[in-house]
Amino acid sequence: VRRNAGELEFHQAVSEVLASLEPVLEQRKDLRDACILHRLVEPERQILFRVPWVDDAGLVQVNRGFRIQFNSAIGPYKGGLRFHPSVNAGILKFLGFEQVFKNALTTLPLGGGKGGADFDPKGKSDAEVMRFCQSFMTELQRHIGADTDVPAGDIGVGSREIGFLFGQYRRIRNEFSGVLTGKGVGWGGSLIRPQATGYGLAYFAQEMLNTRHVSLEGKICAVSGSGNVAQYAVEKINELGGRVVTLSDSSGVVYDPEGIDAEKLAWVMTLKNVRRGRISEYAAAFKVEYYAGQRPWMIPCDCAFPCATQNEINAEDAATLLANGCTLVAEGANMPSTPTAIQQFQAANILFAPGKAANAGGVATSGLEMSQNALRMNWSREEVDARLHGIMIKIHQDCYNTAAAYGQQGNYVAGANIAGFLKVADAMLAQGVI
Numbered sequence: 062v063r064r065n066a067g068e069l070e071f072h073q074a075v076s077e078v079l080a081s082l083e084p085v086l087e088q089r090k091d092l093r094d095a096c097i098l099h100r101l102v103e104p105e106r107q108i109l110f111r112v113p114w115v116d117d118a119g120l121v122q123v124n125r126g127f128r129i130q131f132n133s134a135i136g137p138y139k140g141g142l143r144f145h146p147s148v149n150a151g152i153l154k155f156l157g158f159e160q161v162f163k164n165a166l167t168t169l170p171l172g173g174g175k176g177g178a179d180f181d182p183k184g185k186s187d188a189e190v191m192r193f194c195q196s197f198m199t200e201l202q203r204h205i206g207a208d209t210d211v212p213a214g215d216i217g218v219g220s221r222e223i224g225f226l227f228g229q230y231r232r233i234r235n236e237f238s239g240v241l242t243g244k245g246v247g248w249g250g251s252l253i254r255p256q257a258t259g260y261g262l263a264y265f266a267q268e269m270l271n272t273r274h275v276s277l278e279g280k281i282c283a284v285s286g287s288g289n290v291a292q293y294a295v296e297k298i299n300e301l302g303g304r305v306v307t308l309s310d311s312s313g314v315v316y317d318p319e320g321i322d323a324e325k326l327a328w329v330m331t332l333k334n335v336r337r338g339r340i341s342e343y344a345a346a347f348k349v350e351y352y353a354g355q356r357p358w359m360i361p362c363d364c365a366f367p368c369a370t371q372n373e374i375n376a377e378d379a380a381t382l383l384a385n386g387c388t389l390v391a392e393g394a395n396m397p398s399t400p401t402a403i404q405q406f407q408a409a410n411i412l413f414a415p416g417k418a419a420n421a422g423g424v425a426t427s428g429l430e431m432s433q434n435a436l437r438m439n440w441s442r443e444e445v446d447a448r449l450h451g452i453m454i455k456i457h458q459d460c461y462n463t464a465a466a467y468g469q470q471g472n473y474v475a476g477a478n479i480a481g482f483l484k485v486a487d488a489m490l491a492q493g494v495i
């Protein structure tokens with residue numbers, strides 16, 4: 062704790078994982094002797110840099126850029142870039158740490174990392190975002206590469222930002238390589254990558270419901286956020302027969318009891334991805350309720366899909382969800398439920414899946430984009446979607462079976478942490494003290 066003073070989210074993520082690993086470490090003296098845990102919680106490398114840029118008024122602005130290269134025991138560092146004013150080392154270390162386990166669960170050869178900047182793209186012009194991205198990449202480019210570290214998007218980094226970042230990398234390095242994922246389909250991107258996290262989340266939820274012999278058909282679903290993950294979660298939940306009644310952003314939540322169908326979702330995609338507007342406009346357009354400053358968890362639902370940010374479901378929200386009859390919580394965002402909220406879900410014996418398992422479809426499809434880049438080939442939409450679906454089924458099986466093997470049937474937190482840990486820890490053990 063002293064060594065990582067003030068890094069609250071990092072402590073939270075590490076505590077959750079370490080608690081799950083106790084039964085494994087009791088059995089595995091070799092891992093204890095090799096000090097695997099001490100090595101695992103220390104990033105291999107942390108890069109911190111200045112990002113100077115010029116705004117539209119001609120004034121010089123300075124932001125702080127980061128890349129946390131957490132663990133490369135099973136493959137090149139892989140993980141998103143987040144542009145948000147809240148970004149700091151503690152948040153990126155929590156995200157990088159989680160990414161190590163998530164990437165191991167995907168069955169692909171991917172290490173874990175995370176990066177970003179305390180830059181807020183909201184309210185900036187396209188030209189300002191481009192100048193920021195170019196300055197950010199001017200420094201980052203010396204630390205990354207297709208076989209070293211392959212960043213992707215995250216909050217505040219979508220296709221526009223990936224385009225500017227990739228352009229600057231290509232220009233400085235004079236090479237066209239798979240150094241970033243989430244690229245446009247015409248220049249090295251993979252079909253289904255934009256959809257992958259949201260689709261994967263719905264596939265995972267479907268597998269969870271199967272264990273109780275029910276399905277998403279007819280289920281009332283609450284989704285938070287209205288960005289990349291939320292949008293495609295809604296699309297797939299609709300396809301699987303669920304009815305999504307909420308979306309939100311950092312200003313508030315809309316409640317549409319009739320359901321956010323394909324037509325309304327297309328409107329939201331234009332609002333958020335093209336016009337870059339606020340979700341409150343949905344309420345005016347479709348004549349539904351808008352609750353300023355609220356999150357969706359007070360709305361009665363069968364299934365909850367937090368897809369916005371960390372710690373967005375607290376103990377009080379969890380109690381409300383349970384009181385209203387919610388039977389499944391699957392995390393699209395990273396660590397959206399606080400530890401007490403998770404304890405409440407588990408005590409109530411509802412289905413609960415942590416982000417590192419349920420939202421792994423995004424990074425898995427990034428891994429598929431890397432494979433296509435290495436092969437210099439493009440797979441069809443159907444092929445990528447089928448691989449994504451297969452990977453989500455496999456992650457679910459691994460989590461479910463691993464939890465059962467350690468006497469914790471149905472505990473997806475334990476299953477994900479243990480299965481991810483064992484893969485990375487055994488690789489570290491085999492590679493010596495490095």
Ligand code: NDP
Binds near residue numbers: 214217288
């Ligand atoms: P986007 O930037 O596309 O969307 C984020 C959404 O969450 C926006 O609606 C945003 O609202 C809202 N939000 C962000 N911060 C806050 C906050 N502090 N309070 C309330 N709402 C907030 O990001 P993504 O959809 O890509 O990411 C969402 C989550 O999913 C993150 O936790 C991310 O780490 C995780 N994730 C993303 C993956 C991906 O492939 N994109 C993969 C795996 C996980 P506003 O516009 O008002 O800020």
